[in-house]
Amino acid sequence: MKQIGLVAIAVADALVTKDVAEGGLLAASPPRLTPGSSTRVKKLPAQTQTLPKGDLINSRDGSFDPEMEPQL
Numbered sequence: 519m520k521q522i523g524l525v526a527i528a529v530a531d532a533l534v535t536k537d538v539a540e541g542g543l544l545a546a547s548p549p550r551l552t553p554g555s556s557t558r559v560k561k562l563p564a565q566t567q568t569l570p571k572g573d574l575i576n577s578r579d580g581s582f583d584p585e586m587e588p589q590l
Contacts, residue, residue: 523540532544566572
């Protein structure tokens with residue numbers, strides 16, 4: 519029996535043939551392991567920086583700042 523770790527995701531219809539580590543993501547067809555959520559979260563600031571107002575977005579404290587929204 520294969521194990522799926524905590525906070526791991528196996529998409530619908532994925533045939534689990536290997537263990538999925540904690541935070542892992544089993545996706546695609548045929549299913550394959552892709553970088554998990556923790557890896558994706560670490561990449562977000564760099565990816566956001568490439569956006570037109572990335573520096574402004576990265577400077578926010580939290581996900582919503584009503585004072586900053588008009589600038590965005």
